[in-house]
Amino acid sequence: MKKKVIAGLLGTAMVASLLAGCGSSNNTTDTTADTAAATEAAADTTADTAAADAESEAQSVADAAGDVDLSNADVAVMYYTYGDTYIASVRTALDAKLDELGVKYQDYDANNNQTTQNEQIDTAIQTGANVLIVNIVTSGSVDASSQIVEKAKAAGIPVIFFNRAVEGDEDEGKVLGSYDKCAFVGTDAPEAGHMQGEMIGNYLVDNYDSVDLNGDGKISYAMFMGQLGNVEAIYRTQYGVEDANKVLEEKGKPALEYFDSSNTDCYQVDQDGNWSATAANNYMTTNLTQYNEENKNMIELVICNNDGMAEGAISALNDKGYNLGTDDCKTIPVFGVDATDAAKQLIKDGKMTGTIKQDAEGMAACIADLTKNAGSGQDVMAGTDSYNISENVKNKIYIPYAMYTGEE
Secondary structure: OHHHHHHHHHHHHHHHHHHHHHOOHHHHHHHHHHHHHHHHHHHHHHHHHHHHHHHHHHHHHHHHOOOOOOOOOEEEEEEOOOOOHHHHHHHHHHHHHHHHHOOEEEEEEOOOOHHHHHHHHHHHHHOOOOEEEEOOOOOOOHHHHHHHHHHHHHHOOOEEEEOOOOOOHHHOOOOHHHOOOEEEEEOOHHHHHHHHHHHHHHHHHHHHHHHOOOOOOOOEEEEEEOOOOOHHHHHHHHHHHHHHHHHHHHOOOOOOEEOOOOOOOOOEEOOOOOOOHHHHHHHHHHHHHHOOOOOOOOOOEEEEOOHHHHHHHHHHHHHOOOOOOOOOOOOOOEEEEEOOHHHHHHHHOOOOOEEEEEOHHHHHHHHHHHHHHHHOOOOOOOOOOOOEEOOOOOOEEEOOEEEEOOOO
8 A cells, every 4th residue: 555655646746747848947846846745745655654554553462452551561470380391381371371462571480499489579570570470389388478479569569379379278368368469360279189089980980890900809099299288289189089989989889099008198299399200200110119910919090199290100101011002001090180281192192091171271361361450550350250269369260170081
């Protein structure tokens, strides 16, 4: 369009010039003036078009942001570690959402160190961050989360916590209720454990004889816990077994039996608190040297607090010839939580049995909505009625879990 306007104006100028050449020499000055006017008009048209283009681009950004002004938003996103597979999926989704909003943001990796995260928050505030998004390192610690709230309050900026609990049930509302520019986006911690337990129980009822490798009428299980003191880990460890037992007992089957009777905790925990595949792999590899089919005490079921640990356990089983996804090898049922892409592929390949989907995209979308509110000066919880909000704490949003066994 711009080229056509300029071409038309220049064409008019050329005609005027030719007409001047056929007439009196006195028309030269008038023709020159006409040409200059035409050139000026073309320049004005070009400037107008450029301005319109810029306005259109600005409007596109405004539309993406929901017609709010986010030009001054400076967002700092704090992750407890980049190494967590599920958190990595949230980060990818959230980066995309923040890009859509057109806000300035920076991601930080605390590498599972609360002191490091606190220092990163101080740096972010000092360098101009006016919205904090925090995946806290020390989950469930009122002391740790209160320190972060105090930093945000002193700076007068909003803080949005996500994924990892900022307070335990006994302290519910103590932190989140202490600051009106604060919110939490996470999950109802017990829900994943309940769902996993129900899934395991139903699977065992349908496949009991094939799972009971030594035919003793009981199912021997291993449990891999992600982190001591973590609310999600505690409930997944508890209800993953309790609810499975409830289903089994309702069908006249005996309760699950932990494979190592000397371990009264009935779990093996990642001592580094990383919920890692490496920890589960190391444990499972060691377990299988003593607890195996040759000794007639094989671990017959593996329950994991997350999919990363499930991957590690499956790798150890693969090394012993199990869970290869072929018809001629035995498969030990392995269950996780998160429904990561890797876990979905393992399920598709017949190497893993099931997982509980923790919706990374849904969590990122909710965080982005709250960020839009915070970055534009609105109440952080504005327009969130469609979300599942805690009955007890008005600024706590739950993203629902879902069972996943290979079908979306």
